[in-house]
Amino acid sequence: MNSSDTPLVSVIMPVYNGEQYLAQAIESILSQSYSRLELLVFDNGSSDNTARIVADYAQRDPRVRPLWEPTPLGYGGEVASNIAARQATGTFIAKLDADDIARPDRLAKQVAFLQANPDVFLVGSNLELIDSHGNTTGMRAYPLSHEAIFNEFYLRFPIANPSVMYRNVLKEDLYVIRFSHFNDYYSLFLLINSGLRMQNLPECLTAYRIHNTNTVFTNLRIKWRSNVAIKESFIRDFGYVAPLSQRIKIATITHIINLLPERILIKSMNKARQLIKA
Known part of the structure; x- marks a missing residue:
């Protein structure tokens, strides 16, 4: 398989004081079955051991690219994600939060889907729900087709932001910062409303951790x-x-x-x- 068959995936992981679960999130990316990736970990002004954890992984694996901002940028990591995305060199960009876990075949399945569906800009998936210990507590399902996603945008955010992979083709930042919260919700609506196609895969490719320090x-x-x-x-x-x-x-x-x-x-x-x- 040559390089044209295996496009580079840039994984963006913003983190603020995430020492408790950060290593698990990083490991879930570095152990993916799809290995042609770079992991951009954006330390968003953390005051805990986040910087040391990221530096340790960067020393051991050249695919880890540490990014750092001394002052927290706020907005739920969306500003940090925009900055990281500007430095991403991959054909595709994937998101993962620093307290979540990507299942081992997540990137492989999303790359395969985007390659097989060149008209689709972004693909997400269902979420497995896990607790602070990593135990499965349930799942969260999302509409699958582009049309169903669009039709549910008023009711809820019909795409799991920690599960998305999208084509690195935008001329502007992915996240438009207009509201005090949930600019990811607003921004993906802008994109789908502009005609960019989105779909969700029916599998749970990301485990979303629910714990008592979730900012949500x-x-x-x-x-x-x-x-x-x-x-x-x-x-x-x-x-x-x-x-x-x-x-x-x-x-x-x-x-x-x-x-x-x-x-x-x-x-x-x-x-x-x-x-x-x-």
């Missing part, structure tokens, strides 16, 4: 308001037509979140995910 579980009311503002922008700015059933579900969730105290919003959020099958 902080400031829930503020983050939900940002989520709703993004949904409203789809309709207001782009003429997106959201089905009435989806709008009723989102209105119901909003009422629950506004009604309950912050301390029990995590449970209500999980109920909301069940309601919308997210």
Whole structure:
């Protein structure tokens, strides 16, 4: 198999104070069955042992490229991901968060899919849910076809951002920073709305870790308001037509979140995910 058959994959991994799970995330990439890769680990102003862990791996494996920013850039790693992507040299770019795990055949299957489907810009997958110890607790399914993904964008983010691989062809940054949270949600809508095709694979190619330090579980009311503002922008700015059933579900969730105290919003959020099958 020559180099034209095995395009380089650039894996982007932003990390902020991620020493607890970082080594597992890095190992999951370096042990992929698809080995022609570079791993860009962007240390986003960490104050723990993240820098040492990344440096150790870079010494042992030349595919690891450490990147560093002394001051945290915020926005859930999206600014850091943009900076890393500008330095990516691969034909394809894959994302993985520093507390998640890529299954051994993830890159191979996504590269094969993109090569077989040249009209598709981005491919994601379903998520396996794991706890802080790596035990499987469930799965999260996503719509598979381009049309189904587009039709669910108001209801939820129908692509698992930690699972994506996309073609390194964009002239601008992947993530447009407009909102205080969830600019990945907004940005991928901009791309699919512009005509770029996206699909999800039915397998769980990434294990998404749910633990008590997930940033998704902080400031829930503020983050939900940002989520709703993004949904409203789809309709207001782009003429997106959201089905009435989806709008009723989102209105119901909003009422629950506004009604309950912050301390029990995590449970209500999980109920909301069940309601919308997210």
